[in-house]
Amino acid sequence: MSELSVERFCQIAEQIENEVGRVIVGQAEVVRPVLVSILAGGHVLLEGVPGLGKTMLIRTLGQALELKFSRIQFTPDLMPSDILGTEILTDQDGRRSFQFRPGPLFANLVLADEINRATPKTQSALLEAMQEGSVTVAQQTYRLEEPFFVMATQNPLEMEGTYPLPEAQLDRFFFKVNVNLPDVGEMAEILERTTGKDTPAAGRAASGADIVQMRELARTVPVASHVREYIAKLVLATHPENLHASPLVQKYVRYGASPRGGQALMLGAKVTALLAGRYNVAFEDIQAVALPALRHRLLLNFDGLAEGVNPDSVITELLGALPM
Amino acid sequence: MDIASELSRLLEGWMRWLRLRRALAWCLHGWVIGLAWGLLLGAAGMWQARLLRAEFLALAAVLALSGACLAGLIAFAWPLRRLEAARYFDRVFRLEERVSTALEFADAPASDLLQRQAQDAWNAAQRVKPARDLPLRFSRSEGLLALTLTLVIGLTGWRGTAWFQAAQQARAVQEAVAEQKQAMAEMLVKIENDPLLSEEQKRALSAPLEEALNALQDQPSLEGSVSILTAAGEKLQALSDPQAQELAQALSEAGRQLSLQEGSPLQGVGQQLAQGDAVAAATQLSQLDVSNLSQPEAEALASQLETLAQSLASIDPTLAAQLNQAAQAFRQGDRAAAGQALQQAAQTLAQAGHQMAFSQAAAQSAAQLQQGAGRVLAAGGGQAMQGAAGSQAGAGNSQGGAAAGGAGAGRGEGESGSSPLGNEAGSSPIPQNNGAGDGGKRAYEPIYAPSLLGGEGGPLVGLPQSGEDGEAVGVGPTAPGKEGGSLVPYDEVYAQYEEFNRRALENGQVPLQFMQIIRNYFDALKP
Numbered sequence: 001m002s003e004l005s006v007e008r009f010c011q012i013a014e015q016i017e018n019e020v021g022r023v024i025v026g027q028a029e030v031v032r033p034v035l036v037s038i039l040a041g042g043h044v045l046l047e048g049v050p051g052l053g054k055t056m057l058i059r060t061l062g063q064a065l066e067l068k069f070s071r072i073q074f075t076p077d078l079m080p081s082d083i084l085g086t087e088i089l090t091d092q093d094g095r096r097s098f099q100f101r102p103g104p105l106f107a108n109l110v111l112a113d114e115i116n117r118a119t120p121k122t123q124s125a126l127l128e129a130m131q132e133g134s135v136t137v138a139q140q141t142y143r144l145e146e147p148f149f150v151m152a153t154q155n156p157l158e159m160e161g162t163y164p165l166p167e168a169q170l171d172r173f174f175f176k177v178n179v180n181l182p183d184v185g186e187m188a189e190i191l192e193r194t195t196g197k198d199t200p201a202a203g204r205a206a207s208g209a210d211i212v213q214m215r216e217l218a219r220t221v222p223v224a225s226h227v228r229e230y231i232a233k234l235v236l237a238t239h240p241e242n243l244h245a246s247p248l249v250q251k252y253v254r255y256g257a258s259p260r261g262g263q264a265l266m267l268g269a270k271v272t273a274l275l276a277g278r279y280n281v282a283f284e285d286i287q288a289v290a291l292p293a294l295r296h297r298l299l300l301n302f303d304g305l306a307e308g309v310n311p312d313s314v315i316t317e318l319l320g321a322l323p324m
Numbered sequence: 325m326d327i328a329s330e331l332s333r334l335l336e337g338w339m340r341w342l343r344l345r346r347a348l349a350w351c352l353h354g355w356v357i358g359l360a361w362g363l364l365l366g367a368a369g370m371w372q373a374r375l376l377r378a379e380f381l382a383l384a385a386v387l388a389l390s391g392a393c394l395a396g397l398i399a400f401a402w403p404l405r406r407l408e409a410a411r412y413f414d415r416v417f418r419l420e421e422r423v424s425t426a427l428e429f430a431d432a433p434a435s436d437l438l439q440r441q442a443q444d445a446w447n448a449a450q451r452v453k454p455a456r457d458l459p460l461r462f463s464r465s466e467g468l469l470a471l472t473l474t475l476v477i478g479l480t481g482w483r484g485t486a487w488f489q490a491a492q493q494a495r496a497v498q499e500a501v502a503e504q505k506q507a508m509a510e511m512l513v514k515i516e517n518d519p520l521l522s523e524e525q526k527r528a529l530s531a532p533l534e535e536a537l538n539a540l541q542d543q544p545s546l547e548g549s550v551s552i553l554t555a556a557g558e559k560l561q562a563l564s565d566p567q568a569q570e571l572a573q574a575l576s577e578a579g580r581q582l583s584l585q586e587g588s589p590l591q592g593v594g595q596q597l598a599q600g601d602a603v604a605a606a607t608q609l610s611q612l613d614v615s616n617l618s619q620p621e622a623e624a625l626a627s628q629l630e631t632l633a634q635s636l637a638s639i640d641p642t643l644a645a646q647l648n649q650a651a652q653a654f655r656q657g658d659r660a661a662a663g664q665a666l667q668q669a670a671q672t673l674a675q676a677g678h679q680m681a682f683s684q685a686a687a688q689s690a691a692q693l694q695q696g697a698g699r700v701l702a703a704g705g706g707q708a709m710q711g712a713a714g715s716q717a718g719a720g721n722s723q724g725g726a727a728a729g730g731a732g733a734g735r736g737e738g739e740s741g742s743s744p745l746g747n748e749a750g751s752s753p754i755p756q757n758n759g760a761g762d763g764g765k766r767a768y769e770p771i772y773a774p775s776l777l778g779g780e781g782g783p784l785v786g787l788p789q790s791g792e793d794g795e796a797v798g799v800g801p802t803a804p805g806k807e808g809g810s811l812v813p814y815d816e817v818y819a820q821y822e823e824f825n826r827r828a829l830e831n832g833q834v835p836l837q838f839m840q841i842i843r844n845y846f847d848a849l850k851p
Contacts, residue, residue, distance in 0.1 A: 221437065222425050222429045224421050226411055279440050283420075
C-alpha cells in the first residue's frame with residue numbers, strides 16, 4: 001500500500017499547479033494534462049507556435065518539482081551522443097581509459113525543445129530512454145534516475161527543415177498537448193508579469209520522491225470492468241475497420257491508436273480521478289484525457305491529410321458516438 | 325458498518341424504484357399497443373360485420389387493459405442484474421461510477437484506497453433521492469397517442485352504427501341458421517326413429533336434410549342459407565303425396581264413422597283410423613276373426629265394408645275394390661273368400677299407411693324448413709322484419725298443415741314476431757286443417773259482403789221509374805266523356821308494392837337467381 005494518502009496527493013498536485021500558476025498565466029488546459037502526464041509517469045509532447053510559454057512551463061515545472069532539469073535544443077546537426085552522452089578517453093595516473101560522460105538526458109526532467117528539428121537518428125536516440133528509462137552506450141546500459149520525464153516541444157508551422165516524428169516515437173509520448181494562444185486577459189497578465197522589475201519564480205512544491213509515490217498511488221485507483229471495456233472499445237474504435245468506428249474515423253483515419261493509447265487513457269484517467277478527489281475512474285475522467293492521449297496516435301489517411309482534418313474532431317465525434 | 329452490504333441494500337431499493345418506474349412506463353406502452361390492436365382488430369371485425377358496439381368497445385378496453393397490465397408486469401418482473409443496475413444508477417444519478425466500482429471491488433483484497441472508495445460511494449449514494457433524481461415520468465407524445473387512439477375508438481363506437489347493425493344482423497342470421505341446423509338434426513333423428521317408415525323412405529327423407537345440413541356447415545351468406553333451406557324444403561315437399569294426404573283424411577273420416585258402430589268388429593279398426601294410424605288399423609283388420617260371425621252380423625259387416633269402400637273409391641280404388649270384394653263374400657256366405665279379401669285389404673291399407681306416414685313426414689319436414697328459411701330471412705332483415713317473419717313463419721306452418729292434409733301439422737303459434745302483426749298472428753286461434761293458402765299465423769282478412777241493392781240488410785233504394793234517372797248512390801272517380809285522374813298518390817301505393825315484394829322474397833316465392841333482379845326493379849320504382 002502506498003504511504004501517500006489521497007489527501008496528500010491532491011494537496012501536492014494543487015501546490016504544483018499553484019506554483020506553476022505563479023509563473024505561467026492561464027494555460028490551465030495545458031498545465032493540467034502535463035501534470036497528469038507527470039503523475040502518471042508519461043512523457044509529453046507540447047505543440048504550439050513559438051512564444052506561448054512551452055519552454056517556460058516545463059522549466060517552471062522543473063523548479064516546482066525540484067527535479068534535475070536539462071534542456072536540449074534539438075537542431076539538425078544534433079547527434080545522439082550529444083544527448084545520450086559519450087565515452088571520453090581519460091588519463092588517470094598514467095592509465096588511460098574510457099569513461100562515460102552522461103549527456104543531458106541524464107536528468108529527471110528533460111526538455112527536448114523543437115524535437116522535430118533533429119534528424120530521425122537523433123530522435124530515435126530517445127526511444128530507449130523514454131520507453132525503458134535507460135540508455136545504452138557502447139554496450140553499456142545506464143539506468144536513468146526516477147522520475148524521468150521527457151517534455152518535448154514542436155512548432156507546427158515551420159515545417160521546412162524539420163523531421164516529423166515517426167509513429168513509434170510519437171506513440172511513446174503519453175500525451176500530446178496543444179498550446180494555444182492566451183485570451184486577452186491572460187495576455188495582459190503575461191505582459192504585466194514579464195515586463196516588470198521582478199520576474200516571478202516558482203517555489204518548491206514536491207520532490208522527485210513525492211512524484212514517484214504519487215505515481216504509485218495513482219496506479220492503485222480501481223477501475224470498474226465496464227469502464228475498462230469502454231477504454232478498450234474507445235481505442236479499438238479509432239481503427240477504421242472496427243465495428244464501433246465512427247463515420248469520421250472510417251473516412252479519414254488510416255491507423256488508430258495502439259495499446260499504449262489505452263494505457264495512457266487508463267493511467268491518465270486514474271490520475272484525473274484522484275485530482276478530482278475521487279477514488280475510482282469515471283467515464284468523465286476518460287473523456288477528459290481522451291484528446292491528449294489519442295490525438296497523436298491517430299494516423300490520418302490521404303483524405304484526412306488533404307482536407308486538413310483535425311484529429312481532435314475525429315476523437316470528439318467518436319466520444320459522442322461510442323455508447324458507455 | 326459493512327459498506328458493501330449497505331450499498332447492496334440501497335441498491336435493492338433503487339432497483340425496486342426502477343422496476344416500478346419501468347412498469348409504469350411500460351404500462352403506457354402496453355396501453356397504447358393494446359389500444360392500437362383493439363382499434364385494428366375492432367376495425368377488422370366491424371369491416372367483416374362481426375362485432376357489436378359493446379363487443380367492439382369491450383375488445384378495445386380489454387386489449388388496452390390487458391396490454392397495460394401485461395407490459396407492466398413483464399417490465400416489473402424483468403430480471404435486473406445488480407451490477408448492471410448499479411452502472412445504470414451511476415449514470416442517471418451522476419455518481420461517476422462510484423457505486424458500480426465499489427460493488428465490483430467489494431470482494432477484492434482490502435486496501436486503504438478501496439475502503440475510501442467504498443466510503444466515498446456510500447456517501448454519494450446517500451445523497452441520492454430516487455424519486456427526485458429518477459422521477460416517474462410518462463412520455464408526453466405517447467400520452468397524446470394514447471388519448472388520440474382512445475378518442476378514435478370512442479368515435480368509432482359512437483358513429484359506427486351502420487357497421488354494428490350489420491354485425492347484429494349477421495349474428496342473428498348465424499343464430500337462426502344454427503337453430504335450423506339443430507332442428508334439422510332433430511328431424512333426422514325423428515325420421516330415423518319413425519317405425520312407420522321403411523329404410524328406403526328414411527333414406528329418401530334424410531337425403532335432402534343431410535345435404536342441406538352439410539351445405540349449411542360452410543356458413544353461407546344469408547341468401548345462400550335461405551336458398552339451401554328453401555331448396556331442401558322443396559325437395560321434401562316434392563316427396564309428399566297430396567293424394568296420400570287426401571287418403572289419410574278420407575280414412576280418418578271413415579274411421580270416425582266406423583268407431584261409432586258399437587259392437588261392430590270394425591269398431592277397433594275405425595278407432596285406429598280415426599287416430600290416423602292406418603298401419604295399426606290394417607293389423608287389426610288382418611286379425612279380424614270372421615268365422616264366428618252370424619249371417620246377420622256378416623251382413624252388417626258387409627254393409628260397413630261397403631260404406632268404407634264407397635268413401636275410399638275415388639281415392640284408393642284398389643282398397644275400395646278389395647273391401648267391396650270382402651263385403652260381397654260376406655253376403656254370399658263365403659267366409660274364406662271374405663277373410664282372404666280382408667287380408668288383402670289389410671295389406672293394401674298397411675301400404676297406404678306407410679305411404680301416408682312417409683308423405684306426412686316429408687310435408688312436416690318441408691314445412692319446418694320453409695319456416696326456418698323465413699326465420700333466417702327475418703333475422704337478416706333485423707328487428708323491423710321480425711313481425712313479417714312471424715307472419716311468414718305462420719305461412720310456413722300453414723303450408724305444413726295443408727300438406728299434412730288433416731294430420732294436424734300446423735302449429736299456429738306465435739314465434740319471434742315482435743310487431744303487432746306478428747303478435748296478433750301468433751296468437752290467432754287457427755284450427756288445424758284450415759286449408760292451404762291461409763296463414764297459420766296470419767290475421768283473418770276482413771271480408772265484406774257486397775251490398776246488394778234491394779237485398780236483405782242492404783240500404784233501401786227506390787227503384788226508378790222507366791225512363792227516369794235513378795237515385796245517385798255515390799259519385800265515381802270518372803264521368804262519361806272525361807278522363808279520370810288518379811286519386812291515390814303513387815308514393816302511398818308504392819309501400820304496398822314494396823311490402824308484397826318483400827313478402828314474396830321472404831316466402832321463397834322468387835327463385836334465388838331472380839332475387840337481385842326483383843330487388844333492383846323495386847329499387848328503381850322507389851318514389
